[in-house]
Each structure stands twice: as structure tokens, then as C-alpha cells.
Amino acid sequence: MLKIDNLSYSFPQKDLYDKISFTLEYGQHCAFIGTNGTGKSTLIDIIMDPEKYMFDGTLEMDPNCKIGYVSQFSQLEKTKEITVFEYIGEYFIKLQNEITSICTEMETSSDIDTLLEKYQQALDAFNAIDGDFFEDTINKNLNLANLMNHKDSMISDLSGGEFKLIQVIKAMLTNPDLIIMDEPDVFLDFKNLNSLKNLINSHKGTMLIITHNRYLLNHCFNKIIHLENLELQEFDGNYIDYNFSLLQTKIELQELAAADTAEIERNEILINKLRIIATENAESFRGKTLNARVKIQERLEKRRIKAPFVDIKEVNIDLVPDNIIEEDIALKVNNYSVAFDEVLLENVSFELNSTDKVAIIGLNGTGKTTLIQDIFENNHISIELSEHIKVAYLSQIQDKTITDSNTIHEEFFDAGFKTYDQIKEYISTYGFGEEQMNRKIGTLSGGEKNMLQLAKLSSSKANMLLLDEPTSHLDTYSQVALEKALKNYKGSILMISHDFYSIVNCMDSVLIIEDKSIRKMSIRKFRKMIYSNYFDKDYLEVEQNKKALETKIELALKANDYTLAKTLCEELEGIIKLMNGTKWLPLLY
Incomplete structure (x- = not known):
């Protein structure tokens, strides 16, 4: 459905991507992740409107691909004075009215051929969204989102979280080939978050969703694309497995990097000794050994482990009050x-x-x-x-x-x-x-x-x-x-x-x-x-156990104890298998 190959793009003061590539196949639910400010929303803008951007590389997409979009910032539409049904079914109602209008006009017009052509175009568009079953589909999705009681409510009366779910339903109901959502989970309460999970999982089409929500990441996706340090990695599988593969890679690469560092340090000591000899006895010292060692050092530095998805920028938030008050x-x-x-x-x-x-x-x-x-x-x-x-x-x-x-x-x-x-x-x-x-x-x-x-x-x-x-x-x-x-x-x-x-x-x-x-x-x-x-209680308890083990592994890596890190990683793998082997079915409120 979508193929990006060797795409590079920069802002005036910031590079965003360096020859990134990925593909999106029909039916995949893809989570788009990465640290803040890496350019996820910009990449979505490029996909939505490639003509607007000057980038290197190629972006290929079916020219007939119809995209549904849910923005993270779209509260202005909430001011519309229409009902929830009218808002969701806006396109459906428009087509229905158009068909009715054409039929009325045909009763008195002599230009039947032109009207028949318009009628067929409108009917094709109506059938493309399963127009005969449109209201049933709206009801089904409102029930899935626990919003059926709001069907006749005014859009302006909804909470922000409820309106976000309504936007998701609207995007899904026009049967787009690809649905793109930019952080649809922001500000959702527990009930609405669960409803969003149900809506995503009910959709049979292709989805590309930016999200940082750990609950959705664990439950809704079968592909991950991860943008980090100008580069992009794609992973066919769920987020739990992807996170585990990152951790395994981190242990392996950190151990290799430690060995590299030790070798570079030993070589640096030898180079310094050779430089001292060359300074003290310049006439007899030919310098070939020194030059050879310097070249070895350059090769060692060049091959140093480069791991953009392991060396992730982590912030340090320090909250320290000036005046600490005892119990009062x-x-x-x-x-x-x-x-x-x-x-x-x-x-x-x-x-x-x-x-x-x-x-x-x-x-x-x-x-x-x-x-x-x-x-x-x-x-x-x-x-x-x-x-x-x-x-x-x-x-x-x-x-x-x-x-x-x-x-x-x-x-x-x-x-x-x-x-x-x-x-x-x-x-x-x-x-x-x-x-x-x-x-x-x-x-x-x-x-x-x-x-x-x-x-x-x-x-x-x-x-x-x-x-x-x-x-x-x-x-x-x-x-x-x-x-x-x-x-x-x-x-x-x-x-x-x-x-x-x-x-x-x-x-x-x-x-x-x-x-x-x-x-x-x-x-x-x-x-x-x-x-x-x-x-689900069991899911949350297993998730807590998983997090505790991951913390222990991080501490082992900080101490350069790779044996312990690998042992704990084997234990973590058992928890991962348990999480993947169980169908967690959260109850609805």
C-alpha cells in the first residue's frame, strides 16, 4: 500500500531523516513510535501531501489510495451545532440527499442521460461505503465505543475524549484504504481508552497510528516502525516482542562496545608510548610502527558500534523543591x-x-x-x-x-x-x-x-x-x-x-x-x-513483573554485568511468552 525508500528530509535548523525506508502492507495495524521531536508527525504530513515537501528519496503509494485522518489537534470541529449521527454520517447523508435530488430532477428534466450519469456516480460512491447498511454500521461502532446513548446528542455537548472517539468512528466508516491517526489516545479516560482499543482492533483495514500509550501499544498492533536518531527501523510483530528484541540487542551491542572501548584504550596507550620514543630518539625511530598503530586506531574508531535504536535519548527530570515542609x-x-x-x-x-x-x-x-x-x-x-x-x-x-x-x-x-x-x-x-x-x-x-x-x-x-x-x-x-x-x-x-x-x-x-x-x-x-x-488483572500484574525485570536488567547493564543481564533476559523471555500466549480481554465498564 505504501513504500518509502531512502527518504531524507531536513528543517532549516534540524535534520529529521537520513535515508529511511519502510513498507506498509494491506491490513496491517502499524504503531509509529519514537522519542519526542524525531519528526513522526512531519512524516505523516509528507505521506498525506508529498507535493508540499522537498525531500530526497521516493514515496510510492497507490494513486487511488483513500486516506482517513484523525489529527491530535482538531477541537474546532467540536463547535459544530449538529448531532453525533449527523457528524459521523456527514458524507453518507450528503450522498443520500444527492441521490434523492437527482431522482427528483429526473421527473421533470429532458436531459436524462446526464442525470443518469450523475446518478450512477453518486450510487457507486454510496455503495462503496456500504450505504444500505450505513446506519447499522454507525450503531455498531457507537455501541463498541459505549457511545450509543450519545447518538442524538449535539457534538458541542461531548467531552473531549468522547469527541475524539467520534472522530475515529467517522474516519473508519467511509472505508478508507488507509487510516492515519496522530496520538488519538491523548486525554482519554480509562473507559474511552478501552473503547479506542476496541475500535482499532475491530477495523479490518490498514492503520498507521502515532502513539506513546503503553496499553494500546501492547494490545493493538502487528507492525512497529520506530524513528530514532534520524533513522528508522521496522519490525513485523507486536510491541512486546519488539521491545524485547531491542533489549536483547542492547545487551549484545553494549557488551561488544565495551570490548571495542577496551581495545581502543589499549591501542591508545601503545600509540602514546611510541610517540614518546619518537620524541626522545627521533633519528633512530623510523615511525612506521607509530603510523601503523594510528591507522589501526582510526579503523577501530570507525567501526565503533552504532546503534540508533539502542542509544535512545533519555531525559533527566529533576523535581526538587526549595522549601520542604514536614507533615502539615x-x-x-x-x-x-x-x-x-x-x-x-x-x-x-x-x-x-x-x-x-x-x-x-x-x-x-x-x-x-x-x-x-x-x-x-x-x-x-x-x-x-x-x-x-x-x-x-x-x-x-x-x-x-x-x-x-x-x-x-x-x-x-x-x-x-x-x-x-x-x-x-x-x-x-x-x-x-x-x-x-x-x-x-x-x-x-x-x-x-x-x-x-x-x-x-x-x-x-x-x-x-x-x-x-x-x-x-x-x-x-x-x-x-x-x-x-x-x-x-x-x-x-x-x-x-x-x-x-x-x-x-x-x-x-x-x-x-x-x-x-x-x-x-x-x-x-x-x-x-x-x-x-x-x-484485566492478570495482564496488569504480569506487566508490572515485566517492568521490574527490565529495571533489573538496566541496573545490570549500568554495572557492566553482562552475565546477569543475559540471565535476567532469559527470565524475561518467559514472561513475554506468557503475555503473547494469553488473550487479554479487558472488561467494559
């Missing part, structure tokens, strides 16, 4: 209410201690973001912050905390940094090189913007963090780095999240919003609720 009440919320067209929260109350780490969960559109914004602004009669608390805020609406028109340098200069070199050194730990210092923030990817928010939030040294979907847009490596930072943080955290892993790995408890009220829940009860309502 940091936040009081008393009889808080919020309403827009309807009441979302009514007379809710809770407290947060200075060292508490609490997740807020609830279905999309239940008032979570409004609550956390009101806490940050601290001008609501029902909200009281301790005088010792300094708050930092990460927003899911990124331009609330960073300015698109600023360069990265300007943003951090405005945040209180004094010099260019100070900013350069600081942001380098968050994955931004010097060449990006003068890039406009508006040109960054969603993941890069979120990482920039985290860098700015970290520099504030605040002792309370308000985080609204902090893992959204982040690649899987950055998600793990954020988890480490949250676990090590010594202040209080209030975090809106639908990322199961971040909640169970980092939080002490959960505040769940249901029926306009908030109740507190332990992590143990939260796990139990997720197991019974959404995901």
Missing part, C-alpha cells in the same frame, strides 16, 4: 462547586498534606481541569492554600504556561534564568540541544512542549505541583523518566491522569469524581476498581 495541611477545599451548562461538582471537600501525592480521576468532562485551575489561581472562596506553599502548574492546554511566539531561550530568560549558557546547560538535560535554543515554541511537537513545561516547572523549585495530564504526548522513555521524578519528589502533588502506570507507580491515593462529588480511595482499591471495570 497544604491545601483545604471546602464545599467547592462548579457549573457551566450543568453542575459538574457540588459541595466537594478534601485536604492535601504537604507530602501527599494524590491523583484525580474521573470520566472526561467531570470538572477535573476546572478544579485544578481554580486551586492554581487561588482566588476561590472554597479554596485555601497554606502560606508556606509555592505552587507550580502543568496544563494540558500548553499555551497557558508557555508562549508559542517565544523562543526556548526567551521563555527561560523570562522565567528568571540570567545567561544564555545557563539556559543551554539546563535545558540540555531535558533533551533540547543548543541548535533548538532559538526555535519558536510554536514549532515544537506536543511532546517537546510538555517536556518544556516540565523543565520550566522544575526550575520553579515549587513545593506543590498541580499536574494536568503530564504524560500526554510524552514518549514512553520520557514517561518513565517522569515517573522516577514524581516518586523522588519531596513535596505535594495533585495530578489529573488517566495513565494507570503513573498513578499506581507514583501516587499515594486517588480522588475519584463520581456523581458530582469526590471520594478518596487507596491505591489498592483503585487497582481493584480498574481490574473489575476496565482492564
Whole structure:
């Protein structure tokens, strides 16, 4: 269906791809992964509109290939004043009306031949989307997404997560040859994430989906393409097997690289000795041995292990508050209410201690973001912050905390940094090189913007963090780095999240919003609720065991203990086989 061969492309200040190649076959569900800012969305833009870009290499696609597209940023359409059915069936309704109009016109027109031709074209298009069964198909997919009760609702009344699922259904129902989706999972609650998984798995056609969601990656794909360090690797198989193959390769290549380094160091010592002899006794020393050794060294350096998919850029997120407060009440919320067209929260109350780490969960559109914004602004009669608390805020609406028109340098200069070199050194730990210092923030990817928010939030040294979907847009490596930072943080955290892993790995408890009220829940009860309502308990426990083993392997590699790493890898292989041999069937809420 799609073939890219030796494609290279660069921005003015950044190289994106160096002779990358891959193919996409009919019926494949392909996950497109890679660290933030590697150019995944740009490559999708090139596929969608190759004439717009000046690239080297070739892109071949069936000229009749019809593409369905779901963007990560498409909330403007949500303002349309039409029903869910009218929105999904827009093309179907248009064709139906066109056929009816032609039939009416044929009753009085003398130019029957022209009308018959138009009628046949419209009928062919109608049949191509199985028009006779279109409403049944819409109902089937709405049921699959648990949205049948919204069929006659207005689009503008849907939550962001519900609207995203509606967009996915709309893209699928026109029977495109290829569906491309750019992070369709962002901001979805547990229920809607499960619905998205069901929709993807129900589709028989070809899909290319950018995602960093670990749950979807483990459950929805039979091909992986991985863009990293200007290069691309393709893997026919699921994400679990791909990740395992990367780990095996990493162990093998790191061991070879260690041997290479040792040989280079031994050769360097010998070269230095020969140079000393040549300096002390230049007349009798002919230099042939030295020149030969230098050439050997050059060959050793040239053949050094090059592994773009193993040497993955990992960020270091450092969250350290200036003022650490011992056990004390940091936040009081008393009889808080919020309403827009309807009441979302009514007379809710809770407290947060200075060292508490609490997740807020609830279905999309239940008032979570409004609550956390009101806490940050601290001008609501029902909200009281301790005088010792300094708050930092990460927003899911990124331009609330960073300015698109600023360069990265300007943003951090405005945040209180004094010099260019100070900013350069600081942001380098968050994955931004010097060449990006003068890039406009508006040109960054969603993941890069979120990482920039985290860098700015970290520099504030605040002792309370308000985080609204902090893992959204982040690649899987950055998600793990954020988890480490949250676990090590010594202040209080209030975090809106639908990322199961971040909640169970980092939080002490959960505040769940249901029926306009908030109740507190332990992590143990939260796990139990997720197991019974959404995901499979055995799968999540096996996934946790897998992660624990992977951590042990990483520690063994840091210690250059390759024997232990290989032994643990054999143990991990058993878990991988278990995960692949079991059909995990999450229950629907």
C-alpha cells in the first residue's frame, strides 16, 4: 500500500531523516513510535501531501489510495451545532440527499442521460461505503465505543475524549484504504481508552497510528516502525516482542562496545608510548610502527558500534523543591462547586498534606481541569492554600504556561534564568540541544512542549505541583523518566491522569469524581476498581513483573554485568511468552 525508500528530509535548523525506508502492507495495524521531536508527525504530513515537501528519496503509494485522518489537534470541529449521527454520517447523508435530488430532477428534466450519469456516480460512491447498511454500521461502532446513548446528542455537548472517539468512528466508516491517526489516545479516560482499543482492533483495514500509550501499544498492533536518531527501523510483530528484541540487542551491542572501548584504550596507550620514543630518539625511530598503530586506531574508531535504536535519548527530570515542609495541611477545599451548562461538582471537600501525592480521576468532562485551575489561581472562596506553599502548574492546554511566539531561550530568560549558557546547560538535560535554543515554541511537537513545561516547572523549585495530564504526548522513555521524578519528589502533588502506570507507580491515593462529588480511595482499591471495570488483572500484574525485570536488567547493564543481564533476559523471555500466549480481554465498564 505504501513504500518509502531512502527518504531524507531536513528543517532549516534540524535534520529529521537520513535515508529511511519502510513498507506498509494491506491490513496491517502499524504503531509509529519514537522519542519526542524525531519528526513522526512531519512524516505523516509528507505521506498525506508529498507535493508540499522537498525531500530526497521516493514515496510510492497507490494513486487511488483513500486516506482517513484523525489529527491530535482538531477541537474546532467540536463547535459544530449538529448531532453525533449527523457528524459521523456527514458524507453518507450528503450522498443520500444527492441521490434523492437527482431522482427528483429526473421527473421533470429532458436531459436524462446526464442525470443518469450523475446518478450512477453518486450510487457507486454510496455503495462503496456500504450505504444500505450505513446506519447499522454507525450503531455498531457507537455501541463498541459505549457511545450509543450519545447518538442524538449535539457534538458541542461531548467531552473531549468522547469527541475524539467520534472522530475515529467517522474516519473508519467511509472505508478508507488507509487510516492515519496522530496520538488519538491523548486525554482519554480509562473507559474511552478501552473503547479506542476496541475500535482499532475491530477495523479490518490498514492503520498507521502515532502513539506513546503503553496499553494500546501492547494490545493493538502487528507492525512497529520506530524513528530514532534520524533513522528508522521496522519490525513485523507486536510491541512486546519488539521491545524485547531491542533489549536483547542492547545487551549484545553494549557488551561488544565495551570490548571495542577496551581495545581502543589499549591501542591508545601503545600509540602514546611510541610517540614518546619518537620524541626522545627521533633519528633512530623510523615511525612506521607509530603510523601503523594510528591507522589501526582510526579503523577501530570507525567501526565503533552504532546503534540508533539502542542509544535512545533519555531525559533527566529533576523535581526538587526549595522549601520542604514536614507533615502539615497544604491545601483545604471546602464545599467547592462548579457549573457551566450543568453542575459538574457540588459541595466537594478534601485536604492535601504537604507530602501527599494524590491523583484525580474521573470520566472526561467531570470538572477535573476546572478544579485544578481554580486551586492554581487561588482566588476561590472554597479554596485555601497554606502560606508556606509555592505552587507550580502543568496544563494540558500548553499555551497557558508557555508562549508559542517565544523562543526556548526567551521563555527561560523570562522565567528568571540570567545567561544564555545557563539556559543551554539546563535545558540540555531535558533533551533540547543548543541548535533548538532559538526555535519558536510554536514549532515544537506536543511532546517537546510538555517536556518544556516540565523543565520550566522544575526550575520553579515549587513545593506543590498541580499536574494536568503530564504524560500526554510524552514518549514512553520520557514517561518513565517522569515517573522516577514524581516518586523522588519531596513535596505535594495533585495530578489529573488517566495513565494507570503513573498513578499506581507514583501516587499515594486517588480522588475519584463520581456523581458530582469526590471520594478518596487507596491505591489498592483503585487497582481493584480498574481490574473489575476496565482492564484485566492478570495482564496488569504480569506487566508490572515485566517492568521490574527490565529495571533489573538496566541496573545490570549500568554495572557492566553482562552475565546477569543475559540471565535476567532469559527470565524475561518467559514472561513475554506468557503475555503473547494469553488473550487479554479487558472488561467494559
